[in-house]
Amino acid sequence: MEKEAKELRKLISALEESNCEYVIVGGLVAIHYGRNRVTQDIDVIVGNCDIKVLLNALVKQGFEFSRQELEEAFKERGRITLFIPEDVLFHVDLKFASDDLDLEVLKDRVRDKLMGIDCWIESVEDIIVAKLIYGSSQDEEDVIAVLLNKGIGERLKEKAKKFKAYNKLCGIAEMIGLVC
Incomplete structure (x- = not known):
């Protein structure tokens, strides 16, 4: 690096x-x-x-x-x-x-x-939402890693809703054992 x-x-x-x-x-x-x-x-x-x-x-x-x-x-x-x-x-x-x-x-x-x-x-919320929107396989892997490390807060949920990525967020969260 x-x-x-x-x-x-x-x-x-x-x-x-x-x-x-x-x-x-x-x-x-x-x-x-x-x-x-x-x-x-x-x-x-x-x-x-x-x-x-x-x-x-x-x-x-x-x-x-x-x-x-x-x-x-x-x-x-x-x-x-x-x-x-x-x-x-x-x-x-x-x-x-x-x-x-x-x-x-x-x-x-x-x-x-x-x-x-x-x-x-x-911000952690913005990187997750942006990567949910762009949606490449690498973006999804980034989302999973960041969610596992940082979790899901209310601010993230609100941003995901605002940018119409909430369902995708919750789907990934469920897949890795987090509550959305």
Whole structure:
């Protein structure tokens, strides 16, 4: 995890130097909440920011990407991959907030230490709901591990209802012996 920590530190530095609203999501956060697995990327959602300042900060930190593609992703509220020169496999998936779930995740982010680095991460409730919505087999395995480690609280139930993932949450909970 040394490589991941190094790249996360560079990404957080660029985002915070740019005064961007951001939240780290996905696999690294699932690992943080108790899932034992590996990941090949850092997933981040970015909200409000000055794109020119962010672009310069990312270049300064050594990330490789198309400036034009980054500006288009910002305008279209899409996503872009940031490459790491020394590592062809590991990368950053940067998504600009575009829907209600992204905005909810940004609103309810928590400040915590991820791999020893102080940053904004997805709340435990939001990672579970997001992974229930996306629903790949890896997402379901992440949900199971996080639920077994963190349990099911009322806040999670409410978020799952809000995003129409409550039945799926309860189905997985029942399957692993938790009460929904």
